[in-house]
Amino acid sequence: xxxxxxxxxxxxxxxxxxxxxxxxxxxxxxxxxWLNGLEPVRAVLAAHFKGVLINEPxxxxxxxxxxxxxxxxxxxxxxxxxxxxxxxxxxxxxxTKLAAIAMTLKxxxxxxxxxxxxxxxxxxxxxxxxxxxxxSRMRRDEMAEIGMKIRTYPGLFKKY
Numbered sequence: 001x002x003x004x005x006x007x008x009x010x011x012x013x014x015x016x017x018x019x020x021x022x023x024x025x026x027x028x029x030x031x032x033x034w035l036n037g038l039e040p041v042r043a044v045l046a047a048h049f050k051g052v053l054i055n056e057p058x059x060x061x062x063x064x065x066x067x068x069x070x071x072x073x074x075x076x077x078x079x080x081x082x083x084x085x086x087x088x089x090x091x092x093x094x095x096t097k098l099a100a101i102a103m104t105l106k107x108x109x110x111x112x113x114x115x116x117x118x119x120x121x122x123x124x125x126x127x128x129x130x131x132x133x134x135x136s137r138m139r140r141d142e143m144a145e146i147g148m149k150i151r152t153y154p155g156l157f158k159k160y
Contacts (some may be wrong), residue, residue: 006054007035007062009044018062019070028059072112079108106134 007015014035021031035041036053045051080101110131113124 003066005061006045006049006058008066009048010035011040011044014038014040015066015070019067022063022067023071023074028056032056032059072109075112076105076109079111080104082108103135103138106131106138 003009007018010018018031018035021034032054041054042051045053110128113119113127113131116124
């Protein structure tokens with residue numbers, strides 16, 4: 001579901017900088033002064049919100065939703081980097097890199113979810129089922145691609 005609040009409608013670059021500032025512990029008062037002083041922010045507020053400035057409740061809602069989602073994604077990317085660094089994903093042919101990276105991200109997301117002690121069990125279970133579906137689809141697609149290569153170039157593959 002796409003977000004539609006004041007902060008969600010800001011340009012991606014502004015949201016990225018906002019998330020970094022929040023992550024680094026900048027106070028709400030400082031963040032709001034910075035945000036409301038930016039021309040791109042004022043343009044979005046004028047176009048969609050009658051020029052009403054971003055306030056503390058808007059920032060609080062962002063922290064609970066958009067920023068929380070960004071933090072989860074950051075943690076997933078960090079885990080994926082660790083998986084690649086530790087050799088979980090290495091020695092790949094060019095054609096399989098994208099699928100392997102996508103799979104690595106899903107495994108990292110799964111790892112992050114399972115070690116998150118604050119996450120509700122029902123939420124963990126639902127997300128686990130969703131991730132399992134993604135990984136299963138990726139594996140089926142990978143197997144279908146291998147089958148197509150075998151049918152297209154039967155002489156290149158050994159029969160066992």
